[in-house]
Amino acid sequence: MLSQNRGYQAANLSTFRADAPSIKKCKDTKHLKVQGAILMVGQTRRSFLKGSAAAASVIGMRPVAALAQTRRMDELIDEDATGLAERLRAREFTQAELVETFIRRIEVMNPALNFMTNSAFDRARLKANTIPLDAPFAGVPILMKDMIDIGGLPRTDESRFMLSNVPERNVEYVDGVEAAGFNILGQTNVPELASFIITNNDVFGATKNPWNLGYSVFSSSGGSAVAVAAGVVPMAHGTDGAGSNRLPPSATGIFGMKPSRRRMRSGEANGTHDVAKTNQMLSRTVRDSALAFSLTESLSGDPFPPVGFVSGPSGRRLKVGLVVDDGKLITTDPEVLEAQRKVALLMQNLGHEVEETPWPVDANVMANAYSNFFGGKLGALKSAVEGATGKSVMESGLLTRFLASNIEASLEISPEEIAEGRAFLDNLVPLFADVFQKYDVLLAPVAPVVAPPLYEHTPDELFSYELSQYVAARLKFTSPINFAGCPAMSVPLSWSADLGIPIGSHFIAAEGQDRLLYELAYELEEARPWRNIWSPFSLKYVPV
Template identity: 30%
Template sequence: MSAERMLWDNDATGLAELVHSGDISPQDLVDAAIARAEATRPDINAIAEPLYDFARTRAKSVDRTLPLAGVPFALKDLGIAIKGVPTHTGSRIPAFTADFNSVMTERYLAAGLIPIATSTSPEQGLRLMTESAAFGITRNPWNMGHTSGGSSGGAAALVAAGVVPAAHASDGGGSIRVPSACTGLVGLKPSRGRVPQTPLISEAWYGMVVDHAVSRSVRDCALLLDLTHGSDPLAPYAAPAPKGSFAAAAARDPGKLKLAVYRKSPLGLPISAETLAALDTAIALARDGGHTVEEIDLPYIDRDFMADFAKTVASAVAGTMRGEALRVGRPVLGDIERATRVIARFGEIVSAGEIYAGLQRLNAVSRRLITETAQYDAVLMPIIAHPPLACGAMDPKGADELIENLLDKLRLTRLLKLKPLLGQLMDKSLWFTHWPAIQNVSGQPSIALPVHVTDAGLPLGIQAVGRPGDEETLLSLAGQMEKISGWLTRRAPLKVPG
């Protein structure tokens, strides 16, 4: 069997077992991943920085007894430092090249993983489609006319295309779960504080951003969390310690769980029949596993909640642009995309008092949400309101483009303080993804499950949301649903090896 076929057939755990047994060398595995990366690169455009020389050098010396020895991997071009590698954050602002590794980078390397590339992201991770002026459009391996989601769309595209079996990803408003839902992958957003972002930063977006990975299998998702979780001295907070290993949780029967399902849009926007069909598929799988499922409503997760989230993100973007200007030594608003510039300017005119009051409201709603759903082992809900969109589908057009241009060129950002106009902009930004930001605010863990394929042959995943700190129940449920559904056999039909 060829090295490329081994790479295609196996998840990260399986590839590591082949290395441990001597059936394949890290060098051959890395060479196969690099060859596949280059072969699929014109189709999916998912690489920001190739790390081929680094990967080949590391493959020669990696300790073959490590848990994931020799397994090819990718790191996101956002929010993580790799010594000597430019980080672009999906932007035309001059890149930042760190002289240190993030704690997560060190933990990935200590596990034996071999990064072969950094993966594309939209500018500052703001769009839930991976399209940028700096890098162009990243495409879905299932159908290149459609998005792989965002902001970890490059990571998801590389995994779905069989270039790497798993990849680092991050999530501030759905950026692990949305790409997973679009590309047929498992994507866990861990609890707040489960993994550190230090020393690059202490927290991002007021603690709403978390890091983990996208993967083909539940067991890889769990093993990667085992190998990377845990605070470090510079982290501002930590999630509760797990009762056992996450890998053991993923492998065991979950028993009979009490589940809820929430199917309404917090924005009151349309939901496609395919999304509801995907949710019904997940419910059917859960019932096949012996679990009870009941419908619930969350009326306090509403447009005001989402508006507070949007203002909070805008303030964080404004602060980030200030930091970038200091780093580069000049203003950077001219380097960034129009939509990012509008968001940053809006963030500058929202007062500190408004943001603090908004965060207090978000925290109050989170406390209510966590308290009222604590009786359930998990809550099933959608991730994306529609099947993976056509590339470019979220670009403003017609009147929307005119309004964005006017806000930008005439510096009319102050108009966004008017609730109807902010609501209109929010709808245009979030009509594809109504739900994921809820868990970024609440800090709860949530896992994307690839339960459904549309009539057009596109993946459409849903999410299971857990209690704070309880990734173990989610992974156990996900492992069971994976076995029942057989989703591991579903693969994107892009350059299938002979």
């Protein structure tokens, strides 16, 4: 049990007890090149560094260099972005020095975990020491997901078709990120055009889970989640169009928030809001996420008045609906369900009222509606690729076999089926509105499985009905929330005893109730702290 692992602070582990990960029970060590590396959370930092020269080779460093006296543990690793900003304002170090520290973190960890796509190191160096220290984040470096327009930086969406795409200007959301005082250091990995459930693509490759290298972290904000979980940055940007800011945080033990629809500044080049996708940060602490949220939310008041900075929990006690799995589309892993039941007990111990309730969405119908709706949007991509190459999408070489064959299969979807799919998705708004007449929040799994094996499926496979169902099943509890427009969060409260991988808890609230979720997140963070629980492949244990 983690309470016996000297590598963690005992004061923060007493609350985890049986819910905490036992890394020594990890059954999937066949995927890891060194057993000592996955077991290092059970060792002191000194014993790991003395005995794990092989682990250093896995993370891309020569063993001699990894153990050399010139390598030191990162003294800033425990600081969140808010804390780093405070120390920048106190002039303990400069923005330029912090940029170099973060660059070194990337150089050390990316070879093993593959969370990065494009670096913007020179850009960040030029901006360092020019960002006002009175800006809320005072020049703290950040990584952005490679699916948003940043003026002058490539936006590839990890597709060969997009490799030469360089937006001329920021979207409104990125303007807010920079105005908040962040210094953009680079971009993070996603599946090609966010078209699959595992963060893997033919251009940059697969992103690995720092808790167990044989597993993925879902998608599509996978690279950002891994960068945070590995301690490279305290906060990174993500987008959530079907679960992307909740699924990767669940599998990496960090905090992820999906805001209400149209709550944030626009992330689209034309200034509009996507029907499903929202932008927000992934973080180690709730306060980082809440502060970034307050600085990038829309101030228009349409459709909701601004939330502002939520600074702590409230005394309000909530009525919580604990979702009971109906087994449709996929049966949730017993370990995932048991984790949510234990979190429900925690909620009761905190004074909240909890009762069981069925998942309100027919997952089989949802899977078909989701597939038809998005299949109907692929025609424009087909035309663009074929127009650029004069070849079919399958022959063009610009898209993976999976996405190209998905496009071909979508041609069979009729306009009537597309319209029916959209009608079902639109009806999720009143459906969840009715649910939240009875409950303040729902507590559900983030995903029905802990995490997918890294190469369980790859972009080289041809699209099939079975693969479509595979994706939809893993989005069972997240994708309906995007179309309902509700805010939702993944909170790291449990771990898998079998895999040593975190299991997030999915809290969902009514449209516009983002403040309620942040207040609850603070309360859970106080009751069961996760900030100082680090993944085995993180800079908590690896010198830079």
